Amino acid sequence: MGDLSNEPDPGLLATYLNDHLTGAEAGVALASRIARVQQGTPSGPALAHAAVEIERDRAALIQIMKDLGVPRRRLKRALGRLAEKVGRLKLNNRLLRRSPLSSVVELESLWLGVNGKSRLWHSLGAVAAGDNGLSPQLLDHLLDRARQQADELEDLRMRAVEDAFGVLSHRG
Template identity: 50%
Template sequence: MNGPSSDRTLASESAGGTAAKLLGIYLNDHLAGATAGTERAAHLARATRGSALGRAVAPVAAEIREDRAALLGIMRDLDVPVRRYKVWAGWAAERAGRLKSNGRLVRRSPLSTLLELEALRMAVEGKAAGWQTLRRLTATDDRLDPGLLDNLLERARRQQDTVEEWRVRQADTALRTADRSTASPAP
């Protein structure tokens, strides 16, 4: 006989199924972002190789690649299937992002590096938000490792600090206006 208790069971199973579906969408969206972020970081590290910026960004790029692998591991632990079309979309979006006008046709502009650092900063911030969300879910899902998520969050914060430091430096270099003390006074 279907009574009130079986209705509640069906409602909770339905809500759990919806939550699992939404979590799968959420994690696959983050995987698309992680794919784009991994590609962006690797491209920036290659483009700046041999410079102080390149030496600072190369380890961050390696960590971002490891973070993407950690996300795949978390998805595996949660039985969330990878949606390949979202991974492809993240890859394609990053490639399309390289086709922006930078004031130069053939070689890199200082503006290119600034915009790439800003895109990387947003990617790391988005990743940190995802780790924070998953960390909160450890209270109700024992498949998630709180220690791992704490480490990933701390690493994302260090990455944010590094990227922001170099973003500010690059903004100063790329967008510096003429020194006002040598500029002619306005009429």
């Protein structure tokens, strides 16, 4: 059932942060690829902006890990890059050209990652209350930015749904 002592295991935070760094690596690669593919489309500028912000958030996580003395685990980072590449292999009923469904699935994946990142910032906000050198103000800023990114990605996802399925959304 686990350790019944009240002493926190410092390795757990390191594992948690490295797991999120793995996801961040995959998210940066996915966001950059989506922005590149959508360059020149109406969604292109918003996706390019999202890719830059997602990269900034990854850099913020790396800095937080440095500040806390948490080493980065190379194997997990390599697995994250591999997972992003495997995620490109999806059956979408198109062999030689990009399917509109690809945008829907990719934006959903990115949205899920951004929401996971917001949970990271929220959790670290609770950790920051323990006076360990984490800045609650920085974490609040990162959390707000993640929420804004999720909202923007949802708007882009709904546009992709409209394009893929020929429907009008009921945005409101």
